[in-house]
Amino acid sequence: MKHNENSNTLNTVSPFWNGLFHVIFTLYSLACIIPLLLVIGVSFTDEKTVVTSGYNFIPKVFSLEAYKWVVKSGDAIVRAYGLSIMITIVGTILSVSIIAMFAYVISRKDFKYRNTFSFIVFFTMIFNGGLVPWYMVYTNFLHINDTLLAYIIPSLVNAWYVMIMRTFFQTNVPDSIIESAKIDGAGEFRTFIQIVIPLAKPGLATIALFQTLGFWNDWYLPLMLIENAKLYNLQYILYKTLTAIQYLATASNMTQGTAEILAKLPSETARMAMCVLAIGPIILAYPFFQKYFVKGLTVGAVKG
Numbered sequence: 001m002k003h004n005e006n007s008n009t010l011n012t013v014s015p016f017w018n019g020l021f022h023v024i025f026t027l028y029s030l031a032c033i034i035p036l037l038l039v040i041g042v043s044f045t046d047e048k049t050v051v052t053s054g055y056n057f058i059p060k061v062f063s064l065e066a067y068k069w070v071v072k073s074g075d076a077i078v079r080a081y082g083l084s085i086m087i088t089i090v091g092t093i094l095s096v097s098i099i100a101m102f103a104y105v106i107s108r109k110d111f112k113y114r115n116t117f118s119f120i121v122f123f124t125m126i127f128n129g130g131l132v133p134w135y136m137v138y139t140n141f142l143h144i145n146d147t148l149l150a151y152i153i154p155s156l157v158n159a160w161y162v163m164i165m166r167t168f169f170q171t172n173v174p175d176s177i178i179e180s181a182k183i184d185g186a187g188e189f190r191t192f193i194q195i196v197i198p199l200a201k202p203g204l205a206t207i208a209l210f211q212t213l214g215f216w217n218d219w220y221l222p223l224m225l226i227e228n229a230k231l232y233n234l235q236y237i238l239y240k241t242l243t244a245i246q247y248l249a250t251a252s253n254m255t256q257g258t259a260e261i262l263a264k265l266p267s268e269t270a271r272m273a274m275c276v277l278a279i280g281p282i283i284l285a286y287p288f289f290q291k292y293f294v295k296g297l298t299v300g301a302v303k304g
Contacts, residue, residue, distance in 0.1 A: 036279075043067070043272035050268045066269035070277065076229070076237060083148070084216060084234040085281065091152040091215040096208045098157055100200070103165030104192055109175070118166070125159045138225060150225035151233065155214055161207045168203035169196070209286070216282055238274045 038057055042050060046061035053060060071077050106114045106121070128134070134154075139145045144153055173196055181191040197204070219235040226232060232240075 039272045039275050043269055043276050045269055047269050063269070066273035067277075069270055070238075070241065070273050076232070077234070079230065080232055080234040080237045083231065087148065087151045087233060088212055088215040088281075091155065092208055092211045094152065095156050095158075095211045095215075096204055099161050099165055099207060100197070100204060101192070102157070103162050104169050104196060106162075107166045107169035107173075108178075118163075121159045121162050125163075135224060145225045146228050146231065148231065151215070151218065151221055154221055154225075155211075155218065158211070158214075161210065165200070165203055165207060168200060172203070173199050212285060213282065217278075235278060238278055242271060242274060 038055055041057040041059055042055050043066055044062055044064070045056065045059040046063035047065065049059070049061040049063075102117075102121075105111055106118045108114060129137075138150065138154065142149075142153070144150045177195060177199075178191060181195055186194070217235055218233070219239045222231070222233055222236040223239070226236070
């Protein structure tokens with residue numbers, strides 16, 4: 001009876017606080033949505049109109065010139081889109097698999113060296129070897145430069161995500177279930193696949209979403225490790241395009257012909273079009289993670 005009274009007390013929220021929370025989250029949602037709508041609106045606006053009238057949510061003069069200019073390279077953009085999608089899918093699957101297996105092992109109390117491996121993971125969160133050793137390892141030792149592995153291997157394991165999943169396993173996978181599986185004759189791998197993974201779906205989906213965003217938005221790795229233009233991903237192509245626009249806009253020694261070409265470039269609207277092209281697949285992918293993502297953030301917050 002006392003437990004029910006406590007539960008009712010916890011579940012009761014005054015109208016004032018309930019309304020306040022709704023207002024806060026509504027404002028926060030608008031702060032996220034309004035800039036996106038503005039970016040979309042500007043991307044479909046004529047460049048001259050943006051220069052003379054500024055940014056508007058609804059285009060005064062509708063134009064697709066920004067998108068035509070961005071995709072004028074044709075096959076390069078299509079190839080980059082395909083590479084980005086493939087790298088994101090393969091990288092996320094491999095990354096989440098390795099993080100989950102590593103985190104599960106160091107979460108087990110019966111693993112003799114779990115504290116040692118936990119320290120190694122924690123140490124890499126604080127210290128790193130620096131940019132030059134990092135570059136030499138991947139180019140001179142692993143020789144993954146100018147290969148698709150350059151997009152995946154450097155981002156394969158994130159120490160912070162390993163620690164998050166370790167805590168998730170410790171708090172949401174009871175030892176009694178694992179012991180029962182052992183009694184029934186299940187091996188470690190079978191226990192992990194058939195019992196632990198289903199219980200850890202919310203945590204794994206949360207990590208998968210973060211890794212998906214990381215692989216999709218990465219432009220730094222191709223900048224450092226990729227020289228073959230056929231292996232450029234979408235983000236790096238957009239980065240190079242934006243850099244070229246900025247360089248032309250700030251060049252002080254432009255010829256008259258260059259100035260005329262620059263005047264015709266949809267520089268402001270092209271930037272917005274790049275943003276729209278880059279965030280499209282992520283917006284489509286997010287609903288698949290949302291169910292588990294919300295649960296992964298809230299699980300363990302309230303204990304009965």
